[in-house]
Amino acid sequence: MSVLGDIWNVCWRELKRFRRQPARILMSIVQPIIWLALLGNMMQAITPMLGSGVKSYLDYMAPGIVVMTTIFGGVFGGLSVVWDRRLGFLNKMLAAPISRSAIPIGKMIASSLISSIQATLILCAAIVMGVNVATGPLGIVAVVLIAMILCLMLSGISLALGAVIKSHETLMVVMNFLTMPLMFTSNALFPKSLMPGWLQTIADWNPITHTITPIRTITTQGWEWALILPDVGAIIVMTLAVIAVATLVFKRSIS
Amino acid sequence: MSTSIIKTENLTKIYSGNIKAVDNASFEVEEEEIYGFLGPNGAGKTTTILMLITLLKPTSGRATVCGFDITKEQAKVRSSIGYVSQDTAVDENLTGRENLLLQGHFYHLPKEVLEKRIDEVLEMVDLTDRANSLVSTYSGGMRKRLDIAEGLIHRPRVLFVDEPTLGLDIQTRHKIWEYIQRLREEAHMTIFLTTHYMDEADKLCDRISIIDYGQIKVVGEPNELKSQIGGDIITLKFTNETNSYTNQALAEIKKLSSIENIVPTKDSFSVVAKDGETTVPKIFEVAGKAGATIESISLKRPTLDDVFMAHTGRELREETSNKEDLMKERIRIRRVRM
Numbered sequence: 001m002s003v004l005g006d007i008w009n010v011c012w013r014e015l016k017r018f019r020r021q022p023a024r025i026l027m028s029i030v031q032p033i034i035w036l037a038l039l040g041n042m043m044q045a046i047t048p049m050l051g052s053g054v055k056s057y058l059d060y061m062a063p064g065i066v067v068m069t070t071i072f073g074g075v076f077g078g079l080s081v082v083w084d085r086r087l088g089f090l091n092k093m094l095a096a097p098i099s100r101s102a103i104p105i106g107k108m109i110a111s112s113l114i115s116s117i118q119a120t121l122i123l124c125a126a127i128v129m130g131v132n133v134a135t136g137p138l139g140i141v142a143v144v145l146i147a148m149i150l151c152l153m154l155s156g157i158s159l160a161l162g163a164v165i166k167s168h169e170t171l172m173v174v175m176n177f178l179t180m181p182l183m184f185t186s187n188a189l190f191p192k193s194l195m196p197g198w199l200q201t202i203a204d205w206n207p208i209t210h211t212i213t214p215i216r217t218i219t220t221q222g223w224e225w226a227l228i229l230p231d232v233g234a235i236i237v238m239t240l241a242v243i244a245v246a247t248l249v250f251k252r253s254i255s
Numbered sequence: 256m257s258t259s260i261i262k263t264e265n266l267t268k269i270y271s272g273n274i275k276a277v278d279n280a281s282f283e284v285e286e287e288e289i290y291g292f293l294g295p296n297g298a299g300k301t302t303t304i305l306m307l308i309t310l311l312k313p314t315s316g317r318a319t320v321c322g323f324d325i326t327k328e329q330a331k332v333r334s335s336i337g338y339v340s341q342d343t344a345v346d347e348n349l350t351g352r353e354n355l356l357l358q359g360h361f362y363h364l365p366k367e368v369l370e371k372r373i374d375e376v377l378e379m380v381d382l383t384d385r386a387n388s389l390v391s392t393y394s395g396g397m398r399k400r401l402d403i404a405e406g407l408i409h410r411p412r413v414l415f416v417d418e419p420t421l422g423l424d425i426q427t428r429h430k431i432w433e434y435i436q437r438l439r440e441e442a443h444m445t446i447f448l449t450t451h452y453m454d455e456a457d458k459l460c461d462r463i464s465i466i467d468y469g470q471i472k473v474v475g476e477p478n479e480l481k482s483q484i485g486g487d488i489i490t491l492k493f494t495n496e497t498n499s500y501t502n503q504a505l506a507e508i509k510k511l512s513s514i515e516n517i518v519p520t521k522d523s524f525s526v527v528a529k530d531g532e533t534t535v536p537k538i539f540e541v542a543g544k545a546g547a548t549i550e551s552i553s554l555k556r557p558t559l560d561d562v563f564m565a566h567t568g569r570e571l572r573e574e575t576s577n578k579e580d581l582m583k584e585r586i587r588i589r590r591v592r593m
Contacts, residue, residue, distance in 0.1 A: 006361070017346070020348045020389070091340055
C-alpha cells in the first residue's frame with residue numbers, strides 16, 4: 001500500500017527530527033513535572049471534596065497533567081507544516097508522487113507518537129512521586145493510548161489552522177489562546193461536580209473532559225468499562241472527524 | 256513523434272488581483288538539452304516551473320512534460336521529473352544520507368535500488384565522505400549539492416532546477432555548473448533551469464528563453480542571441496569630443512564596412528562592429544588620418560545583458576540584490592530555528 005508507505009515516510013522524518021532535539025524532549029516534560037509537584041501539594045487540602053476512592057489530590061490531577069502534556073504536543077503539531085511551507089520542503093514533497101493526504105496524516109501520527117513518549121515519561125514521574133495506578137502496567141498502556149487519540153485530534157486542528165494561516169507567529173498565538181481555556185474548562189485539575197452549572201455544560205462539550213474521565217477511571221478506580229468506553233468512543237469519533245476535515249483543508253490549501 | 260520533452264502552448268498564470276505572472280508562454284525543450292529561463296526577479300520563472308511540475312494550475316493554455324499533460328496526468332508527470340527548488344529544501348536535522356533515503360522513499364524506490372542509488376548520487380556530487388553528518392553542519396554549497404542529488408535519486412528524465420546558484424559564492428557556483436553539466440553528459444538528462452544570472456545562462460545553457468513580465472521575449476542559443484546584436488561592442492573615447500577633427504573622424508569611421516552602428520553615450524561612443532579585432536586598428540588608422548586623437552578604446556563581445564537590453568529596453572543586472580537578501584534571511588531563520 002503506497003499510501004501507508006507515504007504516511008510512514010512523512011512520520012519517520014518527524015520522529016527523526018524529534019530524536020535529534022533532546023532539549024525539546026526534556027523541556028516538554030520538565031514543565032508538567034513542576035506542575036505536578038507544585039499543584040499536587042498546594043491543592044492537597046481539597047482531596048475530601050473529590051469524591052470516593054480518591055486518596056490524594058496528586059492521584060486526581062496526574063491524569064490531568066498527562067493530558068496537558070499531550071495538549072501541548074498536539075497544538076503545535078501544525079507548526080511543522082507552516083515551517084515546511086516556508087522553507088520549501090512542502091513543495092519538495094508535493095513535487096514527488098506521494099499521496100497528498102499522507103502529508104497531514106503522517107504529521108498527525110508523528111505528533112501523536114511523540115506525545116506517547118512524553119505521556120509515558122510523565123506518568124512514570126507521577127508514579128515515582130507516589131501516584132498509584134489502580135490497573136497496573138496495562139493501565140499505563142491504556143492511558144497512553146487514550147492520550148494519543150486526543151493528540152491526534154488536537155494536532156489535526158492545529159494542522160488545519162496551520163494550512164490556512166501560513167504564518168507560524170499567528171498560529172502560535174491562536175493555539176496558545178486555545179490551550180489554556182481548553183484546560184481550565186475541563187475536569188483536568190478540578191472536579192466537574194464542584195463547577196458552576198454553566199461551566200459544567202462547557203466541560204461536558206470539551207473533548208479534554210472526555211479524555212481525562214476515562215483515564216482517571218483507569219488510574220484511580222480500575223477497569224470500569226461502563227465508565228470508560230462511552231468517553232473513549234466519543235473522542236475516537238471526534239478525532240476521526242477532525243482528521244477527515246484537516247486532511248481536506250490541507251489538500252485545499254495546496255491546490 | 257517530436258523530440259520535445261517539454262512543450263507548452265500559451266501557458267498563462269494569472270494570480271488573484273489580476274497579476275499576470277506568466278503570459279502566453281509557448282516553448283519547446285528538446286531531449287538532453289540544458290534549457291534556461293533568464294529574466295529578472297518576478298519575471299515569472301518560478302511560476303512557470305511550478306506549473307510544469309504540477310504544483311500550480313495554469314489559468315489557461317496547456318503543457319506536456321515527457322508527453323504527459325500537466326493538469327490531467329499529474330501523477331505521471333511527478334514520477335518522471337525531479338525538482339530542485341531555489342529554497343535548498345534539505346532537512347537540517349537529518350544527515351545527508353537520511354535526506355536521500357527519505358527522498359528515495361517519496362519516489363517509491365525499492366530498497367535494494369535505493370541503497371545503490373544513494374551511493375551513486377552522493378559520489379556524483381562529492382558528498383560521500385560527509386554523508387553521515389547532519390546537514391546543519393554543511394556549508395551552503397554542500398546543501399545545494401545535496402539538494403541536487405535528491406533531485407536525481409529516482410533518475411528523472413527531466414530535472415527542474417530553480418535558481419541553482421542563488422546566494423552562493425563564485426567558486427561554489429562554478430562547481431554547481433560542473434555538476435549540472437556532468438549530469439547531462441553522464442545521466443542523459445534534460446535540464447530546465449531558471450536564473451537571473453546572465454553568466455550562468457551563458458555558460459550552462461544550450462538554449463535560453465529571455466523572459467520579462469511573464470512574456471518570452473526571445474529564444475535561442477546564447478551565442479546566436481549575442482550575435483544577433485550585430486557584432487562586437489567597441490567603446491571609443493576621443494581626447495576632444497567636439498572639435499572638427501573628431502567629427503571628421505567619426506564620419507570616416509562610419510564609412511568602414513564592418514561598422515553596424517554608432518551611438519553616442521555620455522562621454523564616449525558605442526560602436527557596434529562585425530569584426531571587432533580587425534576593426535580597432537582600422538579605427539585608429541582612419542582617426543589618425545582625420546587628425547583626431549583617441550584617448551581610449553575598448554572592445555568587448557556582447558553579453559546576454561546586451562541581449563536582454565536589446566529585447567526589453569532595460570538592464571538585467573541592477574535587480575539582483577533583493578532576492579539574495581531574501582536568501583540570506585532564510586539562512587538566518589534556519590539557524591535561529593534549531
